[in-house]
């Protein structure tokens with residue numbers, strides 16, 4: 001696998017990052033996870049905006065707009081058209097002689113920019129939602145959940161707890177409200193007062209969660225989805241609970257803490273969300289109207 005490191009494409013086992021890099025020492029950096037289907041990257045502009053906002057909040061000087069061309073280079077170098085693409089931008093390492101662990105960054109640092117990609121299934125294979133059994137756990141992550149920070153220990157520990165309990169993942173609850181999954185946003189479906197099914201997802205104001213690109217695509221395509229604070233007790237009333245994300249696509253949560261959700265299998269709401277997402281991705285791809293990767297010019301190696 002060829003990875004992108006500071007402007008160069010290098011075999012992954014030859015890529016090297018210094019031990020004083022603040023990403024390694026402090027988790028001082030941000031990341032993006034993107035998905036390419038048939039050579040087109042889903043929602044690139046949205047990913048660039050989110051990365052730009054995260055870099056600005058963290059005061060890391062890097063031009064997020066470069067992620068688009070660099071992603072194309074990565075795909076082309078690895079000869080992939082259906083792939084997950086990961087980018088990580090850390091603050092970098094202090095100059096020689098500067099204290100490596102000063103909380104306040106001293107001197108001029110050059111951000112470390114690293115990206116890799118690996119093959120994932122094509123869009124056509126997403127015909128029905130995947131399923132997961134989860135635990136409901138206390139959301140003990142930091143309070144800046146809107147920043148896509150590389151320090152993911154809170155989510156990692158919840159996922160490990162889930163695995164130790166024989167489950168696939170965790171969904172998180174803070175102050176009695178549903179927040180999100182460890183690596184995806186959450187949606188619920190429940191019956192409204194007139195017997196109709198209503199789909200809802202936590203609002204960004206109700207909890208410190210990530211504004212997921214997949215969540216955004218779904219909210220744009222389905223304006224009837226409610227965006228509000230969701231008390232955790234609604235989980236017991238839900239006919240369906242779903243996770244949505246770049247890699248997750250739409251995954252049905254079929255059991256929580258060993259109790260079946262609804263019919264214990266993907267239902268109409270999950271199927272509708274997945275069909276809507278696949279359609280939104282197709283539209284996004286058609287809008288881009290980009291030439292096939294194979295006929296574009298060779299990768300440059302500038303950063």
Ligand SMILES: Cc1ncc(COP(=O)(O)O)c(C=O)c1O
Nearest residue numbers: 183184185210212213214245246
């Ligand atoms: C905590 C968290 N929430 C939500 C998401 C979904 O975001 P997106 O749809 O942009 O992949 C992710 C994806 O990594 C995540 O880590």
